[in-house]
Amino acid sequence: MKRGTASRPFEIFLVEDNPGDVDLISEALAGLEFATNITVARDGVEALARLRRDFGHAAYPRPDLVLLDLNVPRKDGREVLAETKSDPELSLIPIVVLTSSEAERDLRTAYGLHANCLVSKPVDLEEFLSCVQATARFWLTVAKIPNPAFA
16 A cells, blocks of 8 residues: 555654644644644653554554654653664654754764754744645655565
């Protein structure tokens, strides 16, 4: 089944602990011209369990895109990124670091851990919504992503 078609919406996995950002990102994604399902993890431990389908999370579909905040509790986004990209079964899933950080150190760390890209969260509401939509559009409809089921 082709991803993002009428028969299967795109699966987006949001790792974010700020309820306001979860609401804004969900609103932005709901405004897209294609169907999406959004799953949210509020911390890094939950995120890794869902990605690995551990501890009762077997029913969660493999995401087409992960939007990852760097500053989530229990295991931060850097640890989630490192563990996901070092796992052969998960490493092909595109991970976009979506952060309010402007620090060069965070940028270098994210790319050093093999983030597919880093996007800074704009402060302006309209820019924020537009940025999230543009990011999702690019990764889900423009970028060519390997099928992890193909081996």
